[in-house]
Amino acid sequence: MNEAAASLSSDIKVDTHIFQQADFIQASVGNVGRALLEGALFVIIILFIFLGNFRTTLISVIAIPVSLLATIIVLLAMGMDINTMTLGGLCIAIGSLVDDAIIDVENVYKRLRQNHLKPQGERDSAFNVVFEGSREIRSSVINATLIIMVAFTPLFFLDGMEGRLLKPLGISFIIALFMSLIVAMTLTPLLCKDMLSSDKYLARNSKESLVSRKLSQWYGRALDMALSHKGKIAMSTLALLVLAVIVFTQMGSSFLPDFNEGSMTISAVTGQGTSLEVSDQLGGLMEKELLQIPEVVRTSRRTGRGDLDEHSQATNGAEIDVTFQLGKRSKDEVFDEVRAKLGSIPGVAVTVGQPLGHRIDHMLSGTKAAIAIKIFGTDLSVLQMTGNSIKSAISGINGLVDLSIEQQASTPQILIKANREALAMHGISIEEFNQFVELAFSGEKLSDIYEGQRRYDVVMRLPDMYTRSVDGVRNALIDTGYGSKIPLEEVSDIVSTTGPGAISRENVQRKLVVSANVSGRDVGSVVEDVKSVVASSVQLP
Structure with a gap:
């Protein structure tokens, strides 16, 4: 980009900070890394409070960096990246990495103290005590660790995007837990032998x-009470289980939590057929409104996209990338103000989202919105009528925002229908006729011309006088099979009509999409409300 900027005119400035996905990725990895460090520090503090011994705490804590280092080495050997999901798995595992080591250290330390209390002649060697103390809890440690690892195996049976997102998390968690087990079985006993077995230290x-003493006393009393009231404890446990199931069924649901990416993507669509100039004016007005919001740092806009673009867009559509920095207000409050300001501009349908969220929504539903209602049929007018009915019916649902319907309005067209009898009479084949129409009115790229750093396409087609009106098209001259030229209207029927500007299809079927986002509620409950309203209020053909 720096090289490209150097070749541009002095009055052109290149800003590479409008939107960079790397910013969000770096921030996410940084947040997860910070959480990893904070979690490790918290584990160390808790261990020291409960163990009450610096050496036993140190031996247990050593399992964290050693297990993490071994896990990272294995992940790299498997060809995996250190990303948000793999680091997330390590964050989840951070509290479990010391479990095996703690169990091993506590039992070995207990056996060493018991051995030290024996008369000098009856004491066993430190090596034997450590070995036996570690061996007697070995099966329990292995079984407990394997149970936790098995609990994460369902993640590997997920398909689609869910599997791609969660499998790296499960893999990193299971590897980290397995490495902690290896550390507890090998390094931990060795450290116990070297750091805890001296007579002076044990004395x-x-x-x-x-x-530990207070907790043991409290636990003993609680256990006695539980054993004395088995029925009540069982009923209380069952009641809590039922309550948990009830609460779970009432909880909201969504595919992913709402991220703060630090940038938003605003899609604005005006009426079908709006010129580029008018769309540009409306886009400028929207940017002025956005820049009045305190949290907005900068904006950039694209109005329309070329036909050969991967995401081609007509001149009535625009996308605005907005970089924002949150202060006292939350992200939802900022987004609500954006919707309020842009919603006051007449004739513009606005959808507000975030770049990563838009990509995920597009992969899930094919639209840049959290909710998409797809209507399939053969008659475009019926599709449009049904879409309007659905939009009107669901507009009052709480939490539904950015409600819009895919525009398939009619646009002026010139219809050219070949007259096969006339073509045959003038010695013109239908293939030659089609090639002439395509070349004359769509054009064909022949070459490129370079002028300095700029490149221009050389396109061959008829002059504008033959392409801008019905009369011009009728008077376009086509070569006959006999070497003469005749007007196009002599071998075809040319009329002015209207037709759809675009037709969306999915699996060959024509479709119309009613889309919306969600604010202030979870996606799952809103979807259920939408289904209920559509089923009860809309009569589908």
Whole structure:
């Protein structure tokens, strides 16, 4: 980009900070990395409080960096990246990485203290005590770890986008847990032997920590009470289970949590056939409104896209990329103000989202919105009528925003219908007729011309006088098979008519899409409301 900017005129400035997906990725990885460090620090503090011993805490904590380092090495060997999902799996595992080590350390330390209390002649060697103390809980540690690992295996059976998102998280979690088990079985006993087995140290730390003693007393009383009231405890547990099921069924649902990407993408569509000049004026007005919002840092806009673009768009559509920086207000409050300001501009249908969210929505439903209602049929007028009915019916649903219907309005067209008898009489084949019409009115690129750093296409087609009106098209001259030229109207029927500006299809079928976003509610409950309203209020043909 720097090289491209250097070749441009001095009055052209290139801003590469309008939207960069790398910013969001770096921020996400940074947030997860910070959470990883904070989680590790929190684990260390909790361990020290409950173990009450610096050396046992240190031995347990060593399992965290060693397990993480081994996990990262394995992930790299498997060809995986260190991204948000793999780091997320490590964050989830951070509290479990020390579990095996803690169990091992506590049991070995207990056996060492018990061995130290024996008379000198009856004591066993430190190596044997550590070995036996570690071995007697080995099967329990392995079984407990395997159970947790098995609990994450359903992630590997997910298909589609869900699988692609969650599989790296599950893989990193399971590998980290397995590495912590290896560390607990190998490194932890060795450290216990070297750091906890001396007679001087055991004599100085013969008692459990105050926190451990208090917890043991409290747990003993609680266990006695539970065993004395088995029926009540069982009924209370069952009641909590039922309550949990009820609460779970009432919880909202969505595919992914709402991210703060630091930028938003606004899609604005005006009436079909709106000229580029008018769309540009409306786009400028929207940018002025956006820049009045305190949190908005900068904006950029694209009005229309070329026919050969991967995301071709007519001149009545525009996309505005907005970079924002949150302050005292939340993201939802900023988005609500954006919708309020742009919604006051007449004749413009606005959809507000975020770049990554738009891509996910597009992959899920084929539209840049969280909710898409697809209507299939053969008659475009019936599709349009049904779409308007659905839009009107669901417009009052709470939490539904950016409600819009795909525009398939009629546009002026010139219809050229070949007269096969006239073509045969003048010695023109239907293939030659089609080639002439396409070349004359659509044009064909022949070459390129370079002028400095600029490149121009050389396109051959008829002059504008033959393409701008019905009379011009009728008077366009076509070569006959006998070497003469005749007006196009002598071998075809040319009329002015109207037709759809665009026809959307899915699996060959014609379709119309009513789309909307969600604000202030979860997507799942809003979708259920939409289904209920459509089923009860809209009569589908």
